[in-house]
Amino acid sequence: MGDILFLSHRIPFPPDRGDKIRSHHVLKALAGLAPVHVATFTDDAQDYRSEPELAAIAASYCLVRRRKPLVLAGIEALATGQPLSLAAFHDHRLKRYIADVVTHHDISVIYVFSGQMAQYVPAAFHGRVVADLVDVDSAKFEAYAEKREGVRRWIERRESRLLKAEEARIARTSDLTLLVSEAEAALLRSRLDPGVPTNPICGMGNGMDSAHFAPAHVAPEPRMLEKGSPRLIFTGQMDYLPNVQAALRAIERIMPRVRESFPNASLHVVGRNAPPALKAYSGRNGIEVWGRVDDIRPWLAGADIALVPLAIARGVQNKVLEAMAMRLPVVLSPEAATGIEARDGWHFLTAPSDEALADAVIALAGDPPRAKVMATAARSWIVANASWEMALAQLPTYLGFNSGLSDAA
Structure with missing residues (x-):
């Protein structure tokens, strides 16, 4: 077999957010199969700190700083009739590098x-x-459009419609289309025109490095331990709309009910780029918004319960897997549990409404032995069922590096 060209919308280092965790492990697996050439973007200057790691794994690479203003991307999208998401990531330097690699490498x-x-x-x-x-x-x-009004609703609906057409094009022209779960793969199939044939579409799940995310390897974050208990935690990229909405839901609608039963309870929102709407709550009524941290594990180790009240959730939530691996009891919405084949009520606890989520937190906080049993079961499930080796076991077949592709897909 020849070389592999890997195209990623963000540099796969460091693996500190959901998409970068997946791309990081996929890239490592690809590099174990063949020389890999990488075309990717940086979001900010800090991403360049990871360039040596990229250089060490790639046969060649092109790393481009994505600087295009959103307004300019919007103008390009309107002028060309393409989704804003595509215009925002269009760059001639990356295109030239890709053409050169395909021309001069096998x-x-x-x-x-x-x-x-x-x-x-x-x-x-x-x-x-x-x-x-x-x-x-x-x-x-x-889903975003349903929660918007006016111009923002029009923008989200346009993006949804054009991305749906682009997803259909990708499914037709790619030899194989992968999604993060079989449920997500089924959703894509359901949104395609049944009269237009596509190539195989299947799920390839995320994994978890349970040796890295292990509570025995880290001490709890001291600043967190200074706050009231029970200590709840919500993690994620905090300029991502579903995360912002979930954090606000926890702050405004769930925590007040929890604090009726546990007046000293605290909620810790941990993740980069928190908007002013979230920062405004920090330091009040048990809410702490910490921003970007170098290592999420000490913060998870310092928590008593992970609260994940996502209303919009696509695919598998790494924040849930990480909390489970760190032996934390997790209270989450049904949406946040999608694609995780653990047992509700044993490995985690789902609840459909604000009141039910608050009551689930109160129940676990008031019953430490039950919370400990659930947390222990959660980590055991991760170790047994959610390794990256298991998640990516079929990758060589998907690439066509061995036989049996049609059966696997």
């Missing part, structure tokens, strides 16, 4: 990570194309 597979990057697959490329969409983004923007 590329047998292009692995597309995230739908924004499928626009870079050269039309004349005759090798195998595997598109890892991770989530069905068109469905996500459709």
Whole structure:
């Protein structure tokens, strides 16, 4: 087999957020199979700190700072009739690098990570194309639109409609389309025109490095231990709309009810780029918004319960897997549990409403032995069922590096 070209919308280092965790482990697995050439973007100057790690694993790479203002991307999207998501990630430097790699190297597979990057697959490329969409983004923007009004609703509906068409194009033109779970794969299939044939679509789940995310290896964050208990935690990229909405839900509607039973309870929102709407709550009524941290594990180790009240959730939530691996009892919405085949009521506790989520937190906080049993069962499930080795076991087959592709897909 020849080399692999890996296209990713963000540099897969460090693996400190959901999409980068998946792309990081996929890239490592690809590099174990063949030389890999990487075309990717940085979001900020801090991302360049990881360039040596990228250089160490890649046969060659192109790392481009994504600086295009959102307004300019919007103008381009309107002028070309394409989704804003694609315009925002369009860059001529990356396109030239990809053309050069395909011309001068024996590329047998292009692995597309995230739908924004499928626009870079050269039309004349005759090798195998595997598109890892991770989530069905068109469905996500459709859900956003339902919660918007006016111009923002029009923008979200337009993005959903155009991304749906792009997802259909990717499914037709890629040899294989991957999603983060079989449920997400089924959702994509359901949104395609049944009269138009596509190539195989299947799920490839996320894993968890349970040796790294192990409570025995880290001490609890001291600043967190200074706050009242029970200590609840919500983690994630805090400029991501579903995370912002979930954090506000926890702050405004769940925590007041929890504090009626536990007046000293605290909620810790941990993740980079928290907007002013979240920061405004920090230091009041048991709420602490900590921002970006170098290592999430001490913060998880300092918590008593992970609270994940996502209303919009696509694919598998790494924040849930991480909390389970760190032996934390997790209270979550049904949406946040999607794609995690653990047992509700034993490995975690789902609840459908604000009141039910608060009551679940209160019940676990008031029954430490039950919370400990659930947390122990959660970690045991992660160790037994959610390794990256298991998640990516079929990757060589998906790439066509061994036989049996049609059966696997």
